[in-house]
Amino acid sequence: MRIAFFDAKNYDKPSFDRFGSEGGMDFKYFETKLNEDTVELAAGADGVCVFVNDVVNKTVIDRLISLGVKLIALRCAGFNNVDVKYAKGRIAVLRVPAYSPYAVAEHTMALLLTSIRRIHKAYIRTRDFNFSLAGMTGFDLHGKTVGVIGTGRIGQAFIDICLGFGMKVLAYDKYPSAALMNGGRVKYVELSELFSKSDIISLHCPLSEETYHIINEDTIKMCKDKVVILNTSRGALVDAEALLAGIKTRKVGAACLDVYEEESEFFFEDYSGHILDDDVLARLISMPNVIVTSHQAFLTEEALSNIAETTVKNILDYLELGRCENEVTL
Numbered sequence: 001m002r003i004a005f006f007d008a009k010n011y012d013k014p015s016f017d018r019f020g021s022e023g024g025m026d027f028k029y030f031e032t033k034l035n036e037d038t039v040e041l042a043a044g045a046d047g048v049c050v051f052v053n054d055v056v057n058k059t060v061i062d063r064l065i066s067l068g069v070k071l072i073a074l075r076c077a078g079f080n081n082v083d084v085k086y087a088k089g090r091i092a093v094l095r096v097p098a099y100s101p102y103a104v105a106e107h108t109m110a111l112l113l114t115s116i117r118r119i120h121k122a123y124i125r126t127r128d129f130n131f132s133l134a135g136m137t138g139f140d141l142h143g144k145t146v147g148v149i150g151t152g153r154i155g156q157a158f159i160d161i162c163l164g165f166g167m168k169v170l171a172y173d174k175y176p177s178a179a180l181m182n183g184g185r186v187k188y189v190e191l192s193e194l195f196s197k198s199d200i201i202s203l204h205c206p207l208s209e210e211t212y213h214i215i216n217e218d219t220i221k222m223c224k225d226k227v228v229i230l231n232t233s234r235g236a237l238v239d240a241e242a243l244l245a246g247i248k249t250r251k252v253g254a255a256c257l258d259v260y261e262e263e264s265e266f267f268f269e270d271y272s273g274h275i276l277d278d279d280v281l282a283r284l285i286s287m288p289n290v291i292v293t294s295h296q297a298f299l300t301e302e303a304l305s306n307i308a309e310t311t312v313k314n315i316l317d318y319l320e321l322g323r324c325e326n327e328v329t330l
């Protein structure tokens with residue numbers, strides 16, 4: 001069984017080689033992303049394995065089918081980069097719905113603490129033997145209100161962490177969780193109330209037409225002054241230009257971004273020797289109260305192992321049994 005593996009990184013290979021060889025699967029690793037220009041590399045493969053920034057549009061899907069490829073195995077949860085509607089009935093799309101919600105939830109809290117306690121500044125300062133505390137004043141999380149948009153696996157793991165810090169939790173979800181409501185652990189509110197009452201807002205919903213730019217000029221206006229915005233979900237949930245404007249006017253107190261709307265151009269690659277062409281990203285990164293990580297929230301040993309194990313199982317289930325519980329069906 002041959003699988004063309006796109007956007008391959010060195011950290012992917014050990015776990016995919018281990019689970020792949022156990023399942024009789026031969027992964028052919030390509031560093032390039034899958035898109036209209038690179039789709040020919042899938043010739044001879046039974047399936048393709050893709051990640052968050054591969055582009056699987058109509059043209060790519062048609063060409064995959066004509067090359068005899070039978071499935072698209074996403075090694076991630078989100079599938080906004082695949083034209084799933086078009087794929088339906090043409091080629092199977094499989095995904096890894098959960099691999100470690102804790103990896104993403106813990107990274108979100110790491111970003112928040114780093115930002116509000118100025119750890120990123122302290123790290124640089126003390127390495128230069130500068131032990132001054134000027135400008136380092138933070139604030140307690142205890143007693144603050146966090147608004148969580150999307151209370152699925154990651155949102156709930158993040159809520160647990162926040163409750164451990166003694167924070168109050170407001171939540172919004174299109175499909176509220178009865179378990180969270182009945183436990184009385186969170187208060188579900190309308191989005192407008194969440195925006196107006198939260199000191200910190202964290203995004204954990206998928207990217208869809210409904211959630212596109214859920215943080216925008218208008219919703220930022222509804223927020224408390226100095227609101228802290230956390231996005232470890234998908235870049236296009238936030239209108240980056242509106243966020244930048246909110247930071248410039250001091251309305252937004254801080255932003256922590258593991259994802260960025262135009263990230264596919266840059267994230268996962270080393271651009272340190274280049275001039276960054278994206279002015280909004282460059283300006284955001286230049287801000288003292290903005291922390292950007294390059295879509296690394298998932299990157300723990302546990303998550304990598306779970307991703308490989310589930311992806312291999314998905315492919316085997318589909319190719320050998322003709323069905324897979326993790327097939328994306330709309």
Ligand code: NAD
Nearest residue numbers: 078150151152153154173174175205206210232233297298
């Ligand atoms: P999940 O499916 O368990 O939870 C998503 C929640 O969002 C669900 O409760 C759903 O009801 C809710 N939702 C759907 N539409 C909504 C809407 N319009 N408004 C509000 N809520 C809505 O998914 P998860 O495992 O918790 O992952 C959440 C997101 O995190 C994924 O969609 C993905 O984009 C992102 N993610 C990021 C990374 C990373 O490395 N940064 C890794 C994994 C996942």
